[in-house]
Amino acid sequence: MTPSDGTGAILRLTDVTVRIAGSHILQGIDFEVAEGGVTALLGRNGVGKSTTLKAILGIVAADGRIEFDGREIAGLPTHRIVRAGIGYVPEDRDVFADLTVAQNLELAEQPGVAADYDTVHELFPELLERRKQRAGTLSGGQQQMVALARVMLNPARLLLVDEPTKGLAPKLVEQVGDALARIAERTTVLLVEQNLPLVRRIAESAVVLDTGRVVHRSPAAQLLVDEALLDSLLGVSGPGATPMSGKMVRET
Amino acid sequence: MSSLILILITGVGLGALYFLVASGLSLIYGLMHVLNFAHGAFLTAGAYAAWVAIGHLTGLGGWAFPVAVLVGMAVGAAIGAGVEFCLIRPLYRRHIEQVLVTVGLGLMAVALFTGIWGADPQPFPGPEWTRQTTDIGGAAIPNDRFLLIAAAGLLLVGLIALLRYTRIGLIIRAGVENRTMVQALGIDVRRTFTLVFALGGAAAALGGVLGSVYLGSVSPGQGTALLIFAFIVVVIGGFGSIGGTAIAALLVGMVQQMTNFYVGSGIGDVSVVLLLAAVLLVRPAGLTGRTA
Numbered sequence: 001m002t003p004s005d006g007t008g009a010i011l012r013l014t015d016v017t018v019r020i021a022g023s024h025i026l027q028g029i030d031f032e033v034a035e036g037g038v039t040a041l042l043g044r045n046g047v048g049k050s051t052t053l054k055a056i057l058g059i060v061a062a063d064g065r066i067e068f069d070g071r072e073i074a075g076l077p078t079h080r081i082v083r084a085g086i087g088y089v090p091e092d093r094d095v096f097a098d099l100t101v102a103q104n105l106e107l108a109e110q111p112g113v114a115a116d117y118d119t120v121h122e123l124f125p126e127l128l129e130r131r132k133q134r135a136g137t138l139s140g141g142q143q144q145m146v147a148l149a150r151v152m153l154n155p156a157r158l159l160l161v162d163e164p165t166k167g168l169a170p171k172l173v174e175q176v177g178d179a180l181a182r183i184a185e186r187t188t189v190l191l192v193e194q195n196l197p198l199v200r201r202i203a204e205s206a207v208v209l210d211t212g213r214v215v216h217r218s219p220a221a222q223l224l225v226d227e228a229l230l231d232s233l234l235g236v237s238g239p240g241a242t243p244m245s246g247k248m249v250r251e252t
Numbered sequence: 253m254s255s256l257i258l259i260l261i262t263g264v265g266l267g268a269l270y271f272l273v274a275s276g277l278s279l280i281y282g283l284m285h286v287l288n289f290a291h292g293a294f295l296t297a298g299a300y301a302a303w304v305a306i307g308h309l310t311g312l313g314g315w316a317f318p319v320a321v322l323v324g325m326a327v328g329a330a331i332g333a334g335v336e337f338c339l340i341r342p343l344y345r346r347h348i349e350q351v352l353v354t355v356g357l358g359l360m361a362v363a364l365f366t367g368i369w370g371a372d373p374q375p376f377p378g379p380e381w382t383r384q385t386t387d388i389g390g391a392a393i394p395n396d397r398f399l400l401i402a403a404a405g406l407l408l409v410g411l412i413a414l415l416r417y418t419r420i421g422l423i424i425r426a427g428v429e430n431r432t433m434v435q436a437l438g439i440d441v442r443r444t445f446t447l448v449f450a451l452g453g454a455a456a457a458l459g460g461v462l463g464s465v466y467l468g469s470v471s472p473g474q475g476t477a478l479l480i481f482a483f484i485v486v487v488i489g490g491f492g493s494i495g496g497t498a499i500a501a502l503l504v505g506m507v508q509q510m511t512n513f514y515v516g517s518g519i520g521d522v523s524v525v526l527l528l529a530a531v532l533l534v535r536p537a538g539l540t541g542r543t544a
Binding site for chain 1: 422426435436437438441442
């Protein structure tokens with residue numbers, strides 16, 4: 001796939017600000033997401049990571065420029081942004097609890113696009129077995145599989161994935177990590193994640209937010225080996241850090 | 253015994269009328285979080301449209317009434333879609349403004365109908381057989397009640413089929429749960445909003461026409477009076493749940509009829525409010541657990 005605007009960036013945010021109920025959540029953030037691989041969007045709780053994803057998707061109103069594939073998308077309705085080639089896996093999964101697994105996936109099918117059920121069933125065979133089960137009765141890990149499967153059905157060029165391992169058991173974290181790594185082979189991923197071992201495993205580059213501003217950009221490996229930097233930016237002290245009590249801490 | 257049969261069947265008939273009006277209201281709130289106080293205007297507009305149409309369709313004989321019903325429903329659907337497109341769409345997520353607009357529209361509609369057709373009820377020329385009765389277990393049941401029950405039953409089956417077996421139904425059910433996520437899957441939920449408003453308008457208009465047959469007349473304030481009961485039904489049933497709305501409509505109709513008969517005429521309205529209070533005390537989120 002060729003770089004979309006000649007610079008290798010598939011997504012570019014320029015001076016993006018978001019205000020919600022009088023609070024200045026994003027205060028003019030600038031960063032790019034290179035085409036291919038995983039870019040991790042990091043930061044402490046409440047610094048605006050999820051809001052950044054929602055601003056890109058048009059779920060929250062934002063000022064500033066948001067370019068996807070060389071085209072301005074700020075101000076477009078969410079469904080048009082998604083159909084332009086951006087998939088979204090929200091924090092807390094947001095599966096439709098009253099619908100079955102099959103119906104959750106069917107809803108994600110886009111008209112005129114051949115849904116890629118082969119890959120979904122290869123990665124998550126459990127979903128095939130549970131296709132008639134109501135999504136609300138699935139475990140957290142299974143719901144995360146549904147959320148990931150929904151975006152894998154369509155040939156998105158960029159996936160926005162918000163804390164996919166939040167609240168999952170270690171074994172499931174590994175499984176979700178495997179799925180993300182597989183997805184990243186064919187699609188660019190912008191990943192919000194508190195689990196630094198996972199970030200270390202799959203991310204090429206990292207962007208760190210603090211109080212609504214970008215405070216650091218670098219290759220992910222470079223950030224994750226610098227303990228002093230990690231401590232000052234994220235309040236953690238090593239590359240083995242993992243989330244605990246909503247805060248990034250070192251894995252013991 | 254015959255009195256009980258009469259009360260039971262007329263209670264179901266009244267519940268059927270409430271369901272016709274409340275089903276659209278419930279879907280509209282469930283999907284769009286719009287409290288549509290103009291819903292009564294859809295009902296009255298449909299009733300007047302059918303009344304006007306029936307006056308011009310005398311040459312069709314027995315077909316005049318069903319054609320007039322379809323005309324009323326088409327007018328209700330068109331007004332519903334028009335209101336969503338022109339007035340509600342620019343105000344999504346601005347709930348106070350939505351309430352003001354729909355309340356204003358409801359008041360304006362009553363004034364408009366009064367200005368055109370006068371404040372007095374106009375006799376509604378329903379089919380002759382609707383003014384007759386059918387004997388069941390010694391009770392003479394007015395035939396218009398069967399018409400209401402049949403129409404509500406068909407609407408219920410149609411809505412359930414729509415919601416369960418079509419993609420648009422899937423979008424509506426998902427949208428009732430999480431509208432933002434539906435959009436995040438690339439679905440233009442605004443089209444669904446317009447469709448649901450049109451469906452709600454058509455169902456309300458059907459309720460308006462059959463309500464006019466039931467009352468024997470059509471009047472400017474007819475929609476407003478029924479809207480109050482429709483809101484009670486929707487709150488009791490749980491917003492966005494068609495099944496809950498159907499059960500609540502039946503419950504309200506039965507309680508109202510029984511109270512009117514066994515306690516005193518006119519007390520039925522009070523009993524409905526007491527029923528609402530009791531349900532909210534026991535199940536604050538309504539029978540199906542969905543709240544405003």
